Amino acid sequence: MALTGIQIYKLLPKTNCKDCGLPTCLAFAMKLAAKQMELSACPHVNSDAKSQLADAAEPPVRLVTLKADGHEVKSGNETVLFRHEKTFFNKPGLFIRVQDDEAADGIRAKVSAADTYTVRYVGMDLTLDGFAVQSASSDPARFADAVSAVRAISKRPLILIARDPAIMATGLRAIDGESPLIYCADAGNWQAMADLAKQHRTALAVCSDKLDELADLTGKLKTKGVADLVLDPATRRLGTSLIRQTQIRRLALKKDFRPLGYPIIAFPCDASDPTQESVLAAQAIAKYAGFIVLNHFAPEMIYPLLVLRENIFTDPQKPIQVQPGLYEINDPKPGDPVLVTTNFSITYFSVANEVEGAGLPAWLLIVDAEGMSVLTAWAAGKFDAERIAKAVKETGVARKVARKRIVLPGHVAVLSGELEEELPDWEIRVGPREAVDLPVFMKQAL
Amino acid sequence: MPVEIPKDTWSGSVCTVTLGATTAAGGTRSHTVTVGGHKTLPFMHFEQPMAHRPVIALEIRDRRPDDWSPLLLEVWGNAVDDPASWANAGEKAGADLLVLSLSLTGADGHPTTPEAAVAAVKAVLKASGLPLLVFAPGQADLDNQLLVPVAEATKGERLVLGICEDKNYRTIVATAMANGHLISTRTPMDVNLAKQLNILVRDMGIPADRILMDPTTGALGYGIEYGYSVMERLRLAALQGDGNTQSPMIVTPGAEAWKAKEAKVGQDVPAAWGDWRERAITWETLTAVALIESGADIVVLRHPESLRRVRVASDDLMAVPETI
Amino acid sequence: MTEHSVSFDIASEPVRVLTGALVIEAARLAGVDIQQPCGGQGRCGRCAVQVTEGSVRRRSTLRLSPEDIAAGYALACQSVVEGDVSIAVPPQEKIERRLTTERTAVEVTIPPGYSPAAQPMRRVALTLVPPDRQDQTDDWGRIQTALRQQTGIDAFQISLTLLRRIGAVLRADDWAVTALLEADTWDRPNGPARVVDLWPGHIPDDAPLWGIAVDIGTTTVTLWLVDLMTGAVRAQVAEYNGQIARGEDVISRIIYAGKDSGGLELRDLVLKTINTLIATACKRVQVDPANVIKAAVAGNSTMIHLLLGIPAESIRLAPFVTAVNHIPALQAGVIGLDIHPEATVDCLPGVASYVGADISAGVLSSGLDDAGPVTLFMDVGTNGETVMGNREWLVTCACSAGPAFEGAGVLHGMRATEGAIEEVWINGGTFEPTFRIIGGGKARGVCGSGLIALLAELFLTGVIDRSGNINLKLPTARVRRGEHGPEYVLVWGSETQDGHDIVITRVDIDNLLRAKAAIYAGFTVLAEKVGAPLETAEEVLIGGSFGKYINVEKAVEIGLLPDMPWDRFRFLGNTSVRGAYLALLDRTARARITDIAARMTYIELSADNTFYDAFTSALFLPHTDLARFPTVQAAVASNANASHKSGKGT
Structure with missing residues (x-):
């Protein structure tokens, strides 16, 4: 169980020696509690305390990493059931599946389109993570060919899917020296699969529709020396997947149940209704999957999923921000004023709501102030004349208005002089300090 | 190895709220829709059966919404020019509820009049037997001018009147109480603000079974994670027994998703965004399903195909064998 | 129903009321005026009366202590007559005093067993043997020898300024001299003692030795003038920090200080405030400020930096460090404090940028x-x-x-001085306020405690909702839309010092809410x-x-x-x-x-x-x-x- 700062403090030497780099032992204890420092930073802690603290530090969901040619997919190490409790750490890998009974041309076309797919979202280039190659033909040679074909096009991590260890072996040989994730071990084949996994140092997925059996299998595999396991609870529908994946995460986190303390793999690719594939994948992103296998590669489906993954895995401890940029309130015309404020979401909402509610048209210029409110941002040097001027230029608001009038929040009236220097052809006005007073100000003073 | 599945037990539950009143109950609806009542987290059937399934509302307007995406105007065709036809079409598309959003101005550019609002509401009530939510344009004075006569003209229908906000709730709550309606509150994506408004309206004496709360969401890509987590937190608080978070939640993924550039426009967008129509519908659908899983009891949508897909998803979420 | 007789000590005739009547109703019948600031809701305790004969049933005893009840006190608005009773109505002023004793000011208690030896400043009276042809010891050596003999301390320091005067002082009163020593200080526990000053002649041992303790707040500066011989605080003075005009919070001050001569200006402003306080306090006890020979200064890190003219910019910017937390001993003349220029100024140590001395x-x-x-x-x-x-x-x-609780940043806020409303009650039925003003004259504004009371009363009586929205629909002229939005009129202009209404606005309420929430x-x-x-x-x-x-x-x-x-x-x-x-x-x-x-x-x-x-x-x-x-x-x-x-x- 996680210990509080005070509990950890009681195990420390309490000398405030500063050898860990912090001013007091309590400060260090609180860093340990927040998992922001390692116990090893304290040279004076005794062995008894060490063992007590180590137990509290073991991750409840094992980290499994797939690597290939510089690409990497990490899954596991999660510590919470709900993202607001701390954050979700490792984004699930999104894999596109090809089956070995598909035409070779089709495979090549799909893989190369998916491999090169990249889409820009809030300044980031988002891509898919890899490919899953599935044996559908039951022909080992075809499987090996398909694996080779995919590898010839993409350097990204792979998942090999075959229940027959013999077929799996040919697939692995086709990419000898690599360590893909292999799928899957079940009650019948687990020993052979374990051998393959050990031989090729791969991660191994384990499948069963019963949690008891799943836990049994992971136990046996662990004993046999396969450490990197991935769970498939064999649910393929929305409702059952949600429940099973929740149960597994809960057992790992709340009961510290190690046999199910592994990442989960989900297969939206098996959706019976193709319009539900994205829905299943979306649920898998939010509800605990570590690897997600899709069937279709279509940008209109992949883009929303990549965005959702970014959204869900955003650290909620960071201040709530809105996108910097120019917002149009009540359909503004070129003669309407430009109001400026920061990108702290509450600030944005208060201003936008007041103006929108009063039915007054305006251009709302949201400056990137790292998600801080007006006063905080100003205090921290993140909302100054330079940043405002930069936002004016980047959004091109000057081209949208006939009259260049910009209204500063009253709290930063002090910036007006500098802003005049930065924006010489603009009329700088100082608005009220509180958003609630904006409508009256706009009606009377503008 | 026998695995004992941990089950959550909660001290609190979500209020049960019934929308609409049938003739027998003093209204004119063909049937009522009940939401809420949950005793555990969404779709955790192995702990408690879901008291009521999530329901899908379709948003219609009192007049052609000029700023809506061409995809929406196209799919609804001429119905957008007449709230009654639109209501009909929405019911046929499979909606459980209708949301009538009143416009800020009439087609002539003048503010919507109380008479016009009442007429639109009555036309919709006549055209469809579905329970109705009426949302005013969102400007305090005008909202109050429109909603009071609407509430009076539809006394006993158990309409949902919206939107109550921190700065403007007294009049709407009072008229809802006086005329046998429900209210919907809205706060900007913050657990505390949602609770605060709930306390404020309840301080006026409106019973808990007449309150829906809209904690607000962003669309996919536009802050959905905040709405998502706020709803998860509110639902957890409700189950933990916090009486001011126990109202069923309504959110508007349709309005949010269709505001997003990804759904709204088809031209001058990156090729990596793919097919416009499919992308737009996926945008709305994924926003809605994510929110349903985080605790939404009512999602308000705009496109009939999204409505269909969300329906399939919610049916699947409800259809879980007890053995799992 | 039975009738009972109720007699009031300040009414000529007893009145008769039925069982179940409230004491307040009987009082009204008898023509006795009892104040009910809260409107008879049993909240304020201002209608307390004393039952001298018979008894009443107390529906509520809020605000009455067990001793009060034992002494017969009852709330007139909450007590029911069920038999013949005699009632004494205390003068209103007496009730107020009884209510306010709960929160009387903390008197400064001198640390028990205080001896001046506990602190480093001491006067040593010396009678020197004058030099002659045999004994040509220099003046400073002569003093050191005498000090060593008298104090047991080995080493001494002296400033050039004092050396320049040493000869004259020794000879002014025939080699009788009083030395002011500073020994065993926090910064040099066993180091040499410093001779801070020398005065001709012998000063009586029990004559006061003056020090000041200063707190430089962002909004308020407080100063105590202390006699180090007895430990007694002889004057307590406070004033708004003169820097307020250049920004209400530390951040604004830091930014202001970072511009051109802003730092100098802020330093001068706070020095002016402190020096004015020194002058006021000294005048009150008729002391020459030059006789104040020690100062201890506390304040937040920004205030200390600004006082010393040390750039404070790093306090505001990540990673938020100060230039200095532990400040060495400095002398008043160097800092610019108008006390003895050689007096040690001890700026106490702080912890971090935002947790100061x-x-x-x-x-x-x-x-x-x-x-x-x-x-x-x-x-x-x-x-x-x-x-x-x-x-x-x-x-x-x-x-x-924010400064709201110190009365700043609120439209009619002020410091807790004469004319400030410090206590407020609002009648829950009529929404009429009653209040107490410091000094008892006409109101000038509302101080921090008054603002807290006002906010609480507005809330409890429903004038504002839990979010602070003023309910403009209440049937009273006191709620209205003013220049700054919705507001509540606490005092009509006819009853204020400057003739203007004293109001609390929605914006003020927001400021107060933010302050208390933070x-x-x-x-x-x-x-x-x-x-x-x-x-x-x-x-x-x-x-x-x-x-x-x-x-x-x-x-x-x-x-x-x-x-x-x-x-x-x-x-x-x-x-x-x-x-x-x-x-x-x-x-x-x-x-x-x-x-x-x-x-x-x-x-x-x-x-x-x-x-x-x-x-x-x-x-x-x-x-x-x-x-x-x-x-x-x-x-x-x-x-x-x-x-x-x-x-x-x-």
Whole structure:
């Protein structure tokens, strides 16, 4: 169980020696509690305390990493059931599946389109993570060919899917020296699969529709020396997947149940209704999957999923921000004023709501102030004349208005002089300090 | 190895709220829709059966919404020019509820009049037997001018009147109480603000079974994670027994998703965004399903195909064998 | 129904009432005027009367102590006549005094067993043997020898300024001289003693030796003039910090100081404030400021930096470090304080950028660093700092509350001086206020404690809702739309000093809500982060410029203080100046402050969004999580009932 700062403090030497780099032992204890420092930073802690603290530090969901040619997919190490409790750490890998009974041309076309797919979202280039190659033909040679074909096009991590260890072996040989994730071990084949996994140092997925059996299998595999396991609870529908994946995460986190303390793999690719594939994948992103296998590669489906993954895995401890940029309130015309404020979401909402509610048209210029409110941002040097001027230029608001009038929040009236220097052809006005007073100000003073 | 599945037990539950009143109950609806009542987290059937399934509302307007995406105007065709036809079409598309959003101005550019609002509401009530939510344009004075006569003209229908906000709730709550309606509150994506408004309206004496709360969401890509987590937190608080978070939640993924550039426009967008129509519908659908899983009891949508897909998803979420 | 006779001591005739009548109704019949500021809801206790014969049934005894009840006190609005009674109506003034004794100012107690030897300044009377042909020892050597013989101290230091005067002083009164020594100070515990000054002749041992203790607050500067011989505080003065005009909070000041000559200007402004206070205090006890020979200064880190003219920019920018936390001994003349130019100015040590010497000093004066049980100490000012802990551990945090509770940043706010409204009641039926004004004359404004009381009353009587929205539909002219939006008129212009209405606006209410929310969020998050729940605090110590005037009940009602049994709260007044005072008087205390500053673990609240969440949650009356304030909830419910029953519901 996680210990509080005070509990950890009681195990420390309490000398405030500063050898860990912090001013007091309590400060260090609180860093340990927040998992922001390692116990090893304290040279004076005794062995008894060490063992007590180590137990509290073991991750409840094992980290499994797939690597290939510089690409990497990490899954596991999660510590919470709900993202607001701390954050979700490792984004699930999104894999596109090809089956070995598909035409070779089709495979090549799909893989190369998916491999090169990249889409820009809030300044980031988002891509898919890899490919899953599935044996559908039951022909080992075809499987090996398909694996080779995919590898010839993409350097990204792979998942090999075959229940027959013999077929799996040919697939692995086709990419000898690599360590893909292999799928899957079940009650019948687990020993052979374990051998393959050990031989090729791969991660191994384990499948069963019963949690008891799943836990049994992971136990046996662990004993046999396969450490990197991935769970498939064999649910393929929305409702059952949600429940099973929740149960597994809960057992790992709340009961510290190690046999199910592994990442989960989900297969939206098996959706019976193709319009539900994205829905299943979306649920898998939010509800605990570590690897997600899709069937279709279509940008209109992949883009929303990549965005959702970014959204869900955003650290909620960071201040709530809105996108910097120019917002149009009540359909503004070129003669309407430009109001400026920061990108702290509450600030944005208060201003936008007041103006929108009063039915007054305006251009709302949201400056990137790292998600801080007006006063905080100003205090921290993140909302100054330079940043405002930069936002004016980047959004091109000057081209949208006939009259260049910009209204500063009253709290930063002090910036007006500098802003005049930065924006010489603009009329700088100082608005009220509180958003609630904006409508009256706009009606009377503008 | 026998695995004992941990089950959550909660001290609190979500209020049960019934929308609409049938003739027998003093209204004119063909049937009522009940939401809420949950005793555990969404779709955790192995702990408690879901008291009521999530329901899908379709948003219609009192007049052609000029700023809506061409995809929406196209799919609804001429119905957008007449709230009654639109209501009909929405019911046929499979909606459980209708949301009538009143416009800020009439087609002539003048503010919507109380008479016009009442007429639109009555036309919709006549055209469809579905329970109705009426949302005013969102400007305090005008909202109050429109909603009071609407509430009076539809006394006993158990309409949902919206939107109550921190700065403007007294009049709407009072008229809802006086005329046998429900209210919907809205706060900007913050657990505390949602609770605060709930306390404020309840301080006026409106019973808990007449309150829906809209904690607000962003669309996919536009802050959905905040709405998502706020709803998860509110639902957890409700189950933990916090009486001011126990109202069923309504959110508007349709309005949010269709505001997003990804759904709204088809031209001058990156090729990596793919097919416009499919992308737009996926945008709305994924926003809605994510929110349903985080605790939404009512999602308000705009496109009939999204409505269909969300329906399939919610049916699947409800259809879980007890053995799992 | 039986009739009973009720006689009032100040009425000529007894009256007859039926069983069940309220005492207040009987009083009205008898023509006796009893004030009911809260409108007869049993909230304010102002209608307390004394039953001298017979008895009444007390429906509520809120605000009456068991001793009061034993003495026959009853609330006229809450007590039912069920037999013949005689009632004494105390003069209104007497009731007020009885009510206000609960929160009398903390007198400055001299540390028990105080001896001037506990502090480093001492006068030594010397009678020197004059030099002659045989004994050609130099003047300074001569003094050192005499000092060594008389004090046992080996080594001495002296300044050039003093050396220039030494010859004249020794010869002025025939080689009788009094030396002022500073020995065994915190910065040189066993180092040489410093001869600070020399005066001709012998000064009597019991003559006062003057020192000052100063707290430089962002909004208010407080100064005590202390006789180091007896430890007595001889004058206490306070004034707004002259820097306010250049920004209300530390951040504005830092930014201002960073521009051109802004730093110099701010330094001059605060020096002017302090020097004016020195002059005022000295004048009050007729002392020449040049005779003040020691100063101990506490203040937040920014204030100390600005006083010393040290650039403070790094305090504001990540990673938020000060230029200096432990300041060496400096001399008054160098700093620019108008006291003895050679006097040591001891700027007490701080912990971090936002936890300064005012808090180290505050912890000392609160005794928190030596407490057994977990204790919470909060300093309520423009910055709200909280310290939690005991003798084993200490954690601290700071948040920006703004100056509202010091009366600044509020339209009609003012300091707690003459003309300030310091206590307010609002009648729950008529929404008419009654209030008490410091000095008793006409009102000039509202001070911090008055603002807290006003906010609580507005809330309890439904003039504002829990979000602070003013209900403009109330049937009273006191709520209206003013120049700054909705407002409540506390005093009509006809009754104020300047003839203008005194109002509280929606914006003022927001400022107050933010101030109280920041402070409440600060200590709740601190408790959460350290993993020691707030309820484990067995004592809550409150310091701050208004600390001694604050009304606990009102402060709990608005959610500024946690809803705990009132006996857990202790009000300490300005703990910062008191800590400086203790440091001035006692080496051990001074050493403890250094130790405290080193032991305190500073928690940065802005590291994640926990604080913001707690802040929003607290931005409500009394709090979004009503379960945290059970007694306030009960009070609200009973008020709602009372107005409902009396048909005054709105």
